[in-house]
Amino acid sequence: MGHVQPVEAKISRPGNRSVKWEYDRPVLSPNSTMTPSSPAQPVHNYGIAMRATPRSPGTDAAATVNPVISGWDEPAWQAFAAELDAWVSQGRQASLWWRDDDAGQPGPAFDRLLSFAADVALPLGLAVVPAWLAPEVAERIRAAPGPLVVLQHGFAHANHETEIQPGAPKLRPAECGSARPPQAVLEELAEGGARLQAAFGSRFLPVFVPPWNRIARAVFAGLPRLGYRALSAFGPRAVAEPVPGLLQVNCHADPIVWREGKRFAGASATLERLRAHLAARREGQADPSEPTGLLTHHRDMDPMFWAFLEELLGRLRSHPAVAFPPLPSLLDAQPVALG
Numbered sequence: 001m002g003h004v005q006p007v008e009a010k011i012s013r014p015g016n017r018s019v020k021w022e023y024d025r026p027v028l029s030p031n032s033t034m035t036p037s038s039p040a041q042p043v044h045n046y047g048i049a050m051r052a053t054p055r056s057p058g059t060d061a062a063a064t065v066n067p068v069i070s071g072w073d074e075p076a077w078q079a080f081a082a083e084l085d086a087w088v089s090q091g092r093q094a095s096l097w098w099r100d101d102d103a104g105q106p107g108p109a110f111d112r113l114l115s116f117a118a119d120v121a122l123p124l125g126l127a128v129v130p131a132w133l134a135p136e137v138a139e140r141i142r143a144a145p146g147p148l149v150v151l152q153h154g155f156a157h158a159n160h161e162t163e164i165q166p167g168a169p170k171l172r173p174a175e176c177g178s179a180r181p182p183q184a185v186l187e188e189l190a191e192g193g194a195r196l197q198a199a200f201g202s203r204f205l206p207v208f209v210p211p212w213n214r215i216a217r218a219v220f221a222g223l224p225r226l227g228y229r230a231l232s233a234f235g236p237r238a239v240a241e242p243v244p245g246l247l248q249v250n251c252h253a254d255p256i257v258w259r260e261g262k263r264f265a266g267a268s269a270t271l272e273r274l275r276a277h278l279a280a281r282r283e284g285q286a287d288p289s290e291p292t293g294l295l296t297h298h299r300d301m302d303p304m305f306w307a308f309l310e311e312l313l314g315r316l317r318s319h320p321a322v323a324f325p326p327l328p329s330l331l332d333a334q335p336v337a338l339g
């Protein structure tokens with residue numbers, strides 16, 4: 001079985017005022033003994049090229065990814081399916097969820113996201129930036145079919161960090177970091193939450209998604225007082241409830257390589273991230289009750305990422321080992337009034 005490297009997912013390290021959730025890329029040991037199972041049949045055929053034959057043994061996956069045909073990758077799927085089989089053999093169902101960030105502005109990418117979300121009919125947590133919200137986008141979201149809910153993604157997605165933090169090699173952008181007094185940040189967030197609630201009513205869940213997945217402790221400690229019920233950042237959570245009344249439900253696979261021109265990381269790398277988190281949960285190396293989250297950014301996805309996403313969710317939505325729980329229950333956040 002795959003070996004997972006030590007995980008870093010700290011939320012309250014003394015002395016660290018602003019914390020990013022991140023974890024090292026899990027590594028599958030070369031002598032993995034996973035038994036491939038039959039890959040599930042795709043629910044949809046979105047017209048992408050399927051990889052018909054496995055790679056030859058010993059081939060370096062990263063070196064052979066063809067951006068045109070690697071929208072799907074059968075060996076990677078088989079490893080992922082083997083992990084799902086392990087859940088089934090233990091009588092368990094793997095909970096997954098899907099979050100898409102940076103919504104608020106209109107455009108073809110947003111149109112495509114809404115269209116696909118309606119087609120695949122899986123719960124989608126759409127993280128909307130309040131200050132970006134255009135009236136026509138609000139109208140489209142209100143009219144969207146299916147289990148789509150709105151989460152709050154910061155206020156204006158503006159970086160306020162201007163100084164390099166001690167120990168950090170470079171500036172790490174954050175809207176909700178320690179550059180401003182926590183109360184000023186919280187007042188802004190409350191204003192943003194009020195806007196989303198006015199725009200979306202019960203479709204808005206009091207769940208906060210910090211831009212760049214970074215938030216200072218003094219800020220998230222104040223979220224429950226404002227009515228927020230959950231926080232979603234990135235990486236395996238250290239604890240389920242970092243402060244009383246605030247559930248943490250993160251994402252664990254972000255298939256965009258931001259520092260390399262926002263390129264798609266590829267099917268193999270993404271499936272491996274999802275598989276590794278599932279395995280870590282199943283083996284007790286990560287919180288078993290934290291659902292495995294897939295993070296997308298509709299504005300920054302290339303055609304191969306779209307093809308992969310459509311194929312992945314099309315396959316998973318009917319897989320017997322997988323559950324996509326309704327987001328209000330998964331995030332423990334029924335619509336409530338903020339303030």
Ligand SMILES: [Zn+2]
Nearest residue numbers: 101102211212
């Ligand atoms: Zn963002």
